[in-house]
Amino acid sequence: MYAAYLALTLFAAALTGSAAVANLIGHSYPKAQADKVRVDHKWILPFGLLLGAGSVGLLAGLAVPALGVLAAAGLVLYFLGALTAHLRVHDHSLAPWSLYFLTCAAALAITVLYR
Template identity: 85%
Template sequence: MYAAYLACTLLAVALTGSAAIANVIGHAYPKSQADKVRVDHKWILPFGLLLGAGAAGLLAGLAVPALGLLAAAGLVIYFLGALVAHLRVHDLSLGPWSLYFGACAAALVTTIAYR
């Protein structure tokens, strides 16, 4: 069980960490997604910081289980909010969203199962 927990957690860290970096440095992809879901660009940096905090929390959860559990749950809630934003504007191209959400949900489930 530990191997699945570790793999899911590290995958979620890699994905959310890379998304956080893309948001913080002002990459074009988060800007295009913000335009697509009609979110002001001023929210890109705070979203990136939330993603970064989630990734850091998942990593910290390897040593402090409660932090990992909270971080995984927070990321799942974050991506559910992203789903609502996409559905609000009838954007059904949810491939990237499903990758990020699936990784974070798997991290949450394996954290609960392992701990």
């Protein structure tokens, strides 16, 4: 069980961390997504900071379990908000969203089960 917990936590942290970096460096993909869902570009940096905090929180959760649970729950809420933004503009191409959401939801579930 520990191996699955560790692998999934590290994968979720890496995945959300890469998304955070893309937002923070001003990569074109987050800008294109923001345009698609009609979100002002001024929100890209705060979204990147939230993703980065979630990624760091998942890693910190390896030492302090409560932080891992809170970080995973926060990321699940973040991606539910992203789903709302996509559905609001009738964007149904949700494959990338599904990868992020399901990974974070699985990380939350396995963290709660393991701890």
